[in-house]
Amino acid sequence: MWQRLRSPIERVAYYTTALGREVLPHPYWRAQWERWLARLGQDGIAPETAERLAYYNKLEEGASAAAAPRLRDMSHKPSYYYYDLRRFASAFDRELQLGYVFGDVNFVPAIPSVVKSRPIGNGNTNGVLMKLDRLRHYRWPQDSLPFEQKAPRAVWRGVLNTEARRRLVELYGGHTAFDIGHVQTGVEGVAPKARLSIPQQLASRYIISLEGNDVATNLKWIMTSNSLCLMPRPRYETWFMEGALVPGRHYAELRADLSDLEETVAHYERHPEEARRIISEAHAHVARFADTRREALLSFLVLQKYFECTGQMERRPLVTTA
Template sequence: MALLTDKRIRRIAYFSAAVPQHYLVPTSLYRGRLDRLLRGLDDEELARLGERIGYYCKLDEPFGVSDGAVTLKGVPSNRQTMYYYDLRAMMRCFPPQVRIDYQFGDVNWVMDHPSLVKSRPISDDNANNVLLKLNRIRHFFPLDDPFRYEDKRDLLVWRGAGGQRHRNDFLRKYRHHPMCDVGQVNEPTADGQPDWVKPKMTVKEQLRYKFILSIEGNDVASNLKWISQSNSLCLMVRPKFETWFMEGRLVPGTHYVELRDDYADLPEKIDHYLANPDEAKAIIANFQAYYRIFTDVRREELLCLLVMKKFLALSGQLASA
């Protein structure tokens, strides 16, 4: 468990593989990678892939890249972050002259120009934000919950950084609530209170609770993916941002318990699912099944490359999508 959930260990393992690939593996060996991954796929599987590609890249009309678009060599390599290595692994599979617009980090706005990003607002007009599986090692890591739902504590848990107004509003209401073990792990901002600060908890420690809060930060909530693999019930307001995880497709009452934006119904929801454990376990099972969509490593790589290919084709840099 510690090996899978400890951030430092995951980062060490990630860079131990990414850095040698960067310096030692010739880019020419990546050519044809997409064709090799496509071999043997039947029409039904291709149709399923196409549906997800259309979700990640909603663009349908041709467009031109901006004057600031760059080739792979133009992506700053002196900042060798997980974003950089994830993007590089995809771009190496395409001709070196292709150019892209991109934005690393927490993107919580709609881009002015079609761009490759990790996140976007959930809306009908977010097509300029083309989603890729970036910073994947932070958001997608396997978890095995050793605790049964019925053996967990009858409380809601949350640990995270405070500072955003919506997180501060939540802490102001529930920091001392008897149904909650919640707190921020950073120093309080001007709008915060010292008694909101609580010691950090490991993922395994949080798994001992029946209810886990997922609350968005600058964009999506980073704990949502590991909650979806747990035997705990996820409680959250309807998400406003999405990533490769397709948060916009999560269904309240099926994958998670929806809370009001002001969290006023939190005690009521906890009481309900304490009294109805079978309902809670059904939602947990549905959320676990949802996460399994993203666990096929080969298919996930193929999808990323096909999204990239669609972007490059619509921008006139490849023959066809």
């Protein structure tokens, strides 16, 4: 929870913008989206955009949304999820049916549903990814400190809501060369440590990322920094495409039992050029999400494809074959 919300100014700006969009009528948003579709019809979809659309929305024609609620009945809670989805759903008829599951989703929904997160792998088609709860998850802190000038230690802070996190603290919480600890009170046998801000963590060369209820919240900001991300292979993915990350290319892989943390840090201390290369590839992955116009276009396309594949809108080969 300590990382969950941003500053009051950012929250006020978020809600002010969101509520302002609510005032504008559906025809305004529909006309805007039709203009985008017309331009796409002339220029086509860029390969990068088509690749990501296919990644986020794996539905095929014949999918059913018969059991899904109508857009006009969309839940307003949690509000971050509602407004992030409503921003793009406003372009579509309110009588259309759209499945959605708000919150941390670590399962595949029974019906095609928009989700923030889903399990990685085959069989997750019903989980249609969109960029939800973005105020919490999509933060890109500035890091001006080069890798070599950071402290040669591994750092982690968080809550002990998984076995992997508890194991990390039990194994390395007392390690003098690392700064690893949890921030919960009332945890038997494992004393908490002081919270660390993101800038404080960025003073270390190695930052550990461990999944919680679903994805690891800190993964995105670690990969935009000049620190090296250490983590086991992820099990869940979001709009950030965690399932497309390659160990040894985008992050330094740890064993599932975390028993190799010391040797992993020692390896990259001996081979800093490898660490710098991985950090550079991590930055390249983060850069895929920097174009705000493409991010908005993809969000519209994910919903357009959903409604086409569930037979609620006329099929446009431009979208459904992507």
